[in-house]
Amino acid sequence: MTTFRNSFPLKSYYFGLIALLYLPIAVLFLFSINSNTFLSFPLQGLTLNWYEKLFASDALLRSARNSLVVALGSSLAATLLGTMVSLLMMRYQFRSKGLLVAMAVLPLIVPYIVLAVALLLLFSVLKIDRSLLTVGVAHTVVALPYVLLIVASRLAGFDINIEDAAMDLGANYPTTLRRIVIPMIAPAMVSAWLTAFTVSFDEFALALFLAGTQPTFPVYLYGQLRFASRLPIMIALAVLMMIGTLTLVLIAERVRRVK
Amino acid sequence: MDRRATFWFLYFPPLLWLGAFFLIPLLLMVAYSFRADMHGSFFQLWQPSLAQYEKLIATGSYWRLLGVSSLMAMVISVTAVILSYPIAYFLAFYGRERAGFYLVLLLVPFWTSYLLRVMAWKIMLGTEGVINSFLIYTHVIQQPLTALLYNRNAVILTLIYVWIPFVTLPILAALQRIDISLFEAAADLGARPIHQFLRITLPLSLPGVFAAFFMVFIPTVGEYVTPLLVGGSRGSMYGNIIQDFFTKAANWPFGSAMSMVMLLGTLIMVGLATRLINLRDFLE
Numbered sequence: 001m002t003t004f005r006n007s008f009p010l011k012s013y014y015f016g017l018i019a020l021l022y023l024p025i026a027v028l029f030l031f032s033i034n035s036n037t038f039l040s041f042p043l044q045g046l047t048l049n050w051y052e053k054l055f056a057s058d059a060l061l062r063s064a065r066n067s068l069v070v071a072l073g074s075s076l077a078a079t080l081l082g083t084m085v086s087l088l089m090m091r092y093q094f095r096s097k098g099l100l101v102a103m104a105v106l107p108l109i110v111p112y113i114v115l116a117v118a119l120l121l122l123f124s125v126l127k128i129d130r131s132l133l134t135v136g137v138a139h140t141v142v143a144l145p146y147v148l149l150i151v152a153s154r155l156a157g158f159d160i161n162i163e164d165a166a167m168d169l170g171a172n173y174p175t176t177l178r179r180i181v182i183p184m185i186a187p188a189m190v191s192a193w194l195t196a197f198t199v200s201f202d203e204f205a206l207a208l209f210l211a212g213t214q215p216t217f218p219v220y221l222y223g224q225l226r227f228a229s230r231l232p233i234m235i236a237l238a239v240l241m242m243i244g245t246l247t248l249v250l251i252a253e254r255v256r257r258v259k
Numbered sequence: 260m261d262r263r264a265t266f267w268f269l270y271f272p273p274l275l276w277l278g279a280f281f282l283i284p285l286l287l288m289v290a291y292s293f294r295a296d297m298h299g300s301f302f303q304l305w306q307p308s309l310a311q312y313e314k315l316i317a318t319g320s321y322w323r324l325l326g327v328s329s330l331m332a333m334v335i336s337v338t339a340v341i342l343s344y345p346i347a348y349f350l351a352f353y354g355r356e357r358a359g360f361y362l363v364l365l366l367v368p369f370w371t372s373y374l375l376r377v378m379a380w381k382i383m384l385g386t387e388g389v390i391n392s393f394l395i396y397t398h399v400i401q402q403p404l405t406a407l408l409y410n411r412n413a414v415i416l417t418l419i420y421v422w423i424p425f426v427t428l429p430i431l432a433a434l435q436r437i438d439i440s441l442f443e444a445a446a447d448l449g450a451r452p453i454h455q456f457l458r459i460t461l462p463l464s465l466p467g468v469f470a471a472f473f474m475v476f477i478p479t480v481g482e483y484v485t486p487l488l489v490g491g492s493r494g495s496m497y498g499n500i501i502q503d504f505f506t507k508a509a510n511w512p513f514g515s516a517m518s519m520v521m522l523l524g525t526l527i528m529v530g531l532a533t534r535l536i537n538l539r540d541f542l543e
Contacts, residue, residue: 010349014361017346021368021423024379027389031382038387081273088269100270103277109529110285111481113498114518117505118284121291121515141281144273173262202372205484209505218374222488235378242371249370253363 032236050236063220074139075196082147108145112205130212143196154188194252292515311516328497336475347430369424384408409491433467473532
């Protein structure tokens with residue numbers, strides 16, 4: 001069936017590239033258990049010291065908590081709003097549909113720097129102080145397209161006749177939504193929520209402009225880059241977070257494939 | 260009747276949210292770009308002025324930087340597509356029952372934090388970084404190479420690395436959609452493998468290739484984080500200048516005009532992309 005009979009060159013290319021892709025991640029991990037504050041060969045010794053120290057760094061832990069709060073809030077809002085837009089897109093015909101769907105999808109395309117400065121303008125014109133709330137608002141906007149795509153494709157995959165049947169049997173539309181549609185798209189909503197969470201959790205481009213005096217973890221990490229001696233602790237926390245995010249993404253993928 | 264009531268319930272929250280936090284901010288930016296200066300309150304009426312655009316058009320260095328940024332994005336997306344194509348090909352035709360696992364293995368780096376992967380390259384390329392200390396350790400060089408970090412090449416290298424897993428997806432989708440019986444037909448008619456590839460596989464996978472190209476090119480032109488971290492002042496892109504005008508230089512009207520140019524450029528690219536390919540095919 002396939003064009004080239006011998007798959008060996010392709011297979012070695014694949015694994016070679018995979019090795020290259022994992023190399024920087026391995027370097028980060030090594031950095032977090034390396035006893036020196038910079039990574040040089042030969043390695044001087046390994047330590048879990050940085051992992052212990054990070055739990056004593058208040059500012060660092062506060063920034064991690066900030067990220068968590070923003071990610072939780074914005075992902076819930078994005079899931080709710082994105083699901084609403086998907087339902088409208090797949091189940092209703094109305095005049096401003098094009099505009100609404102365009103506004104919901106475009107944040108995926110508009111460069112983050114443009115969106116960041118536009119929101120900065122908005123908040124400064126309204127004299128709203130920059131805070132976790134303003135970061136959360138921005139993250140809700142950029143996570144919404146992901147929710148829309150995930151939930152809408154689930155809605156497209158299931159038979160609209162089931163809804164009609166429910167309504168023929170006397171259920172009104174809100175009941176049909178609550179009892180039939182929402183349970184059917186629930187796996188997609190969970191997956192969308194987890195995706196939105198990870199989109200927000202390590203987002204930096206918007207947060208740098210909008211966080212003000214309450215840095216999220218990426219913004220705090222960026223601010224600390226000047227201090228080489230702090231770097232291993234930052235990377236140690238980053239490695240822990242990376243493992244956390246990765247777990248969430250893998251769960252999201254699992255849930256999304258639930259039929 | 261209750262279907263209408265539900266409609267309004269579903270309609271207003273997202274409309275208000277996106278209107279307030281997406282559409283209006285962009286319109287504000289448009290308005291700001293037609294201000295002559297930052298004096299006075301925003302709500303006072305002002306005389307619309309093309310001053311910012313005139314200044315922007317007259318200053319060659321901004322256009323050059325936009326050109327350089329586009330060129331960098333072009334190099335990055337073309338290289339990423341070329342490097343990813345064999346991967347997609349392998350996954351599509353040789354993955355067999357393990358294809359799912361191979362795909363996840365490829366995507367895991369993409370799912371880990373973007374900022375961290377960029378950071379990792381900073382640690383790799385720095386003067387006291389992994390590559391330098393390794394080369395010194397193995398006596399290939401005596402003095403650390405300073406040319407690795409803080410320039411355009413570092414930005415290009417890092418971004419190619421960041422994009423490769425993502426680029427594979429649309430190409431893979433296109434390859435998987437090819438009807439296998441076409442290969443059999445070609446083989447029956449005596450086409451050699453290389454001709455099969457050039458005459459059937461490659462042309463039929465082009466929509467995926469174009470989609471992949473645009474999916475990298477469009478966000479890369481607007482990139483400002485990677486240049487900030489690994490590019491330094493010599494590796495700045497157009498987005499970094501916008502950032503400067505909103506932070507250090509505090510010239511918001513001019514920064515807004517620059518953002519407008521970027522936004523319009525992006526929208527033109529998207530328009531072009533949607534004419535070339537059916538984007539719906541790649542929205543899983």
